[in-house]
Structures are given as structure tokens and as C-alpha cells.
Amino acid sequence: MRILNIHEVNDVRLDPKDAPVAGDKDVVIKVKACGICGSDLSYIKYGGIMRKPGGVTPIGHEAAGEVLSVGKDVEGITVGQRVAINPMNTSTNIGSGGPEGAFTEQVLVGDARLGDNLIPLADDVPYEIGAMTEPLAVALHGVNRGQVKAGDKVAVFGCGPIGLGMIIWLVDRGANVVALDLAPERLERAKALGAHHVINPGTEDVRAKLIEYHGTGRVLNRDAVGTDVYLDAAGAPTLLNDIVSNMAKFQSRMVITAAHMKPVEINLGKMLTTEMTITTAVGYPDEFAEVVANLGRLQDKIATLISHRLPLGEVIEGLKIAATPQSAKVMIECDA
Numbered sequence: 001m002r003i004l005n006i007h008e009v010n011d012v013r014l015d016p017k018d019a020p021v022a023g024d025k026d027v028v029i030k031v032k033a034c035g036i037c038g039s040d041l042s043y044i045k046y047g048g049i050m051r052k053p054g055g056v057t058p059i060g061h062e063a064a065g066e067v068l069s070v071g072k073d074v075e076g077i078t079v080g081q082r083v084a085i086n087p088m089n090t091s092t093n094i095g096s097g098g099p100e101g102a103f104t105e106q107v108l109v110g111d112a113r114l115g116d117n118l119i120p121l122a123d124d125v126p127y128e129i130g131a132m133t134e135p136l137a138v139a140l141h142g143v144n145r146g147q148v149k150a151g152d153k154v155a156v157f158g159c160g161p162i163g164l165g166m167i168i169w170l171v172d173r174g175a176n177v178v179a180l181d182l183a184p185e186r187l188e189r190a191k192a193l194g195a196h197h198v199i200n201p202g203t204e205d206v207r208a209k210l211i212e213y214h215g216t217g218r219v220l221n222r223d224a225v226g227t228d229v230y231l232d233a234a235g236a237p238t239l240l241n242d243i244v245s246n247m248a249k250f251q252s253r254m255v256i257t258a259a260h261m262k263p264v265e266i267n268l269g270k271m272l273t274t275e276m277t278i279t280t281a282v283g284y285p286d287e288f289a290e291v292v293a294n295l296g297r298l299q300d301k302i303a304t305l306i307s308h309r310l311p312l313g314e315v316i317e318g319l320k321i322a323a324t325p326q327s328a329k330v331m332i333e334c335d336a
């Protein structure tokens with residue numbers, strides 16, 4: 001068998017490994033599909049997560065597959081069952097710094113619990129759609145942190161897989177969605193998913209366009225943009241201060257889902273009168289099972305997020321593709 005390991009900064013390799021054996025409380029999953037995440041690319045740039053000198057960091061955390069073997073103390077899980085893995089709830093934090101990663105043929109899920117770290121997939125949900133659960137749960141948590149309700153005017157900054165996932169949930173919830181990205185290909189995807197309008201900040205005036213699409217709002221005695229909620233899935237630092245200082249209306253909300261690598265300067269003086277709420281969203285404390293429950297209904301839309309499919313043997317090529325703006329989700333077919 002093979003597994004993708006980070007060895008050093010920008011040094012990632014498909015290494016040989018032995019097949020895992022399930023202990024009494026464990027389950028071994030035959031990985032069918034595992035998506036490449038933006039955070040995988042960051043981990044590679046950093047040379048791994050909590051990696052000991054000479055050690056490796058296995059990656060891959062967006063996986064679905066078939067139950068291959070079940071420990072004797074595990075309840076309710078049967079060989080052959082189709083499941084999505086919730087990596088945040090696994091004892092080894094699969095693909096995020098522990099000893100397991102899911103860019104492999106078989107992955108061990110320690111302390112396997114049905115409905116917790118392993119969620120059953122309906123028969124009509126393909127594995128690659130099941131593997132989309134993780135990024136879609138990140139996206140849904142961002143939307144939930146923004147307390148978005150039907151009729152809200154929402155701007156999504158960044159149309160990578162997380163921003164596009166947000167658009168799926170926002171449209172489903174009945175929000176009025178404006179999507180922003182520098183890459184025309186990504187804006188096309190946003191439109192196809194039902195975003196009502198798109199803005200390219202590289203060529204268009206964001207404030208003027210948001211007013212055109214979301215109307216005007218007020219802050220005390222001055223005009224503002226009518227947008228209710230700003231979702232940051234881009235990590236563009238100057239944009240945040242621009243929203244706070246020049247756009248945000250009274251009591252609007254902003255959720256940061258992007259990973260900002262440097263401190264961001266924000267004009268709190270300008271923010272004072274807006275009474276706006278700025279918060280963050282990370283992971284999916286409550287959303288994973290809800291996403292799985294909606295996969296069947298939304299699978300045609302979700303499938304459009306997958307731009308590339310590659311076998312495990314080409315995962316390193318896939319990492320390069322995932323770094324380009326032309327790609328959306330790069331899916332690795334681990335048993336191809």
C-alpha cells in the first residue's frame with residue numbers, strides 16, 4: 001500500500017506502507033475517494049504539522065470509503081458499509097497531524113463510532129460526493145456563524161471549494177448571494193451554483209457593485225452598502241478593512257473562514273458606529289451529519305465542485321492542480 005506523507009517543507013512523497021489492522025475498537029476503511037484541501041497545500045508549505053525531526057506528516061482528511069474490517073468491540077458498523085469519515089472526531093485527527101492520513105488505500109479509524117466519526121452514506125450517494133462532506137461542512141459552519149436566514153443579502157469573498165460550498169448552502173437557504181473572486185473560471189462556477197450576481201474585484205469597483213446588487217444601507221448619517229453578511233473565504237487582508245471602513249452597514253455581520261497568515265489592520269474607529277459583528281468559523285462542530293443528510297438532494301450541484309479526478313498514484317500532480325485558480329476540488333480516487 002501507499003500513503004502520502006509530508007517529509008520536509010515542500011517535500012511530499014507517496015511512501016510505501018503496511019496495511020492497517022483494526023484493534024478491538026477500530027475500523028479499517030477502504031478509501032474510495034479523498035479530496036485535496038487548501039489546508040493540505042498549507043501543511044506542505046509549512047513542512048507538516050507538529051512533525052518531529054526526521055518524522056513525517058500523513059495528510060488527507062476529506063475521505064469516504066467502504067468498511068473493510070471491524071474490531072470486536074465496535075457497535076453498529078458492518079463490513080461493506082459505505083461511510084464518510086468525520087476526521088475531527090477521530091482519535092488520531094486523520095490527516096491533520098496524527099499518525100493517519102487518508103491519501104492511502106486503507107485508513108485506520110481508531111475508536112470508531114457510528115454516527116460520530118463514521119457517518120453512513122445512502123446507496124445513491126457516490127463516494128466522491130461523500131468525500132465532499134468535510135469541505136461542505138466547513139462551508140455550512142461559516143454560513144451558520146453568519147446566522148444567515150432566508151432573504152439575507154450575503155457577499156461571499158473567494159470562490160474556491162469553501163466559498164462555492166457556501167454558495168450552495170446560501171442559495172438553498174434562500175439568501176440573495178453575490179460572489180466575488182479574481183478568477184473568471186471560479187465566478188462561472190459560482191453562477192452555475194445559483195449565485196445571483198458575481199463581482200471581479202480585479203476589474204470592478206466592489207463597493208459600487210455591491211450597492212447595485214444589494215442596495216444601500218445606513219450607518220448613522222452616512223450611506224453604506226446594503227449587504228447583511230460578509231463571508232470571507234478568500235483571506236484577502238485589505239478587503240476586510242475596506243468592508244469595515246467603507247462598506248459595512250449598521251449591525252452587519254462578517255465571518256472569517258479563510259486562514260489569514262499575517263495580522264490584519266482594521267480601523268476600529270470606523271467600525272465603532274457600525275456596531276458590526278466580526279467573528280470566525282473553523283471546522284464543523286455540529287454540521288457534519290446534517291451535510292451527509294443533504295448529499296443525495298444536492299448531489300448534482302455538489303458534483304460541479306469537482307474539477308479534476310486523479311488516481312492515488314498521481315496525487316502529487318493533483319496537489320499542483322489544486323493550487324491553480326482554474327481548479328475547484330481535486331478528487332483523488334484511492335482505489336482506481
Ligand SMILES: [Zn+2]
Binds near residue numbers: 037038039062134135
Ligand atoms: Zn478540508
